[in-house]
Amino acid sequence: MTEEQFEDRERVENVRLTHQTGMNVEGDLYALVGGKEFFVKLTQKFYEGVALDPILKPMYPEEDLGPAQVRLQLFLEQYWGGPTTYQEQRGHPRLRMRHMPYKINPAARAAWLTQMKAALDAQGLPELYHAQMWAYLDRAATAMLNTMED
Numbered sequence: 001m002t003e004e005q006f007e008d009r010e011r012v013e014n015v016r017l018t019h020q021t022g023m024n025v026e027g028d029l030y031a032l033v034g035g036k037e038f039f040v041k042l043t044q045k046f047y048e049g050v051a052l053d054p055i056l057k058p059m060y061p062e063e064d065l066g067p068a069q070v071r072l073q074l075f076l077e078q079y080w081g082g083p084t085t086y087q088e089q090r091g092h093p094r095l096r097m098r099h100m101p102y103k104i105n106p107a108a109r110a111a112w113l114t115q116m117k118a119a120l121d122a123q124g125l126p127e128l129y130h131a132q133m134w135a136y137l138d139r140a141a142t143a144m145l146n147t148m149e150d
């Protein structure tokens with residue numbers, strides 16, 4: 001299976017997740033959490049944590065984390081049903097492939113998720129939306145693992 005097929009299949013599985021009323025939470029989440037403003041705040045908070053993280057910070061090729069923050073923001077906006085600016089600027093996400101240059105072992109995954117959890121918790125989302133986002137981020141971080149070495 002190619003990376004693109006892998007990611008498309010992930011997306012189909014995600015979109016099928018619904019809450020008790022049968023509403024498609026995943027596809028509508030962009031609007032439900034407050035649109036662009038939410039994703040700006042989430043990723044800014046996340047990168048504030050990355051800047052101080054001894055495992056993550058050295059992995060970033062650029063000293064300025066601003067452009068990386070915007071890439072993650074646009075990706076997440078698109079993923080949750082917002083504008084497709086990410087795809088227009090960067091092409092197909094191919095996230096696993098794009099992360100191959102970086103050593104993503106269980107410790108790096110855990111560090112990424114720790115910073116993301118702090119950023120997500122700080123947004124004060126309703127429990128359902130929080131849980132839906134967290135389930136995806138946790139699973140996506142696992143998919144990014146590319147080595148088990150220390």
Ligand code: HEM
Pocket residue numbers: 056059060061067068071072075090095098099102104108109112113137140141142144145
């Ligand atoms: C598991 C631990 C992870 C680590 C250590 C990690 C690290 C990195 C690094 C070092 C970069 C390059 C910085 C840049 O120039 O943008 C990057 C890019 C990126 N990461 Fe991650 N990442 C992880 C997980 C994730 C997850 C789970 C997602 C999405 C849910 C994600 C989304 C992105 C995006 C969208 C980019 C920019 C891709 C591009 O357009 O070039 N990352 N990541």
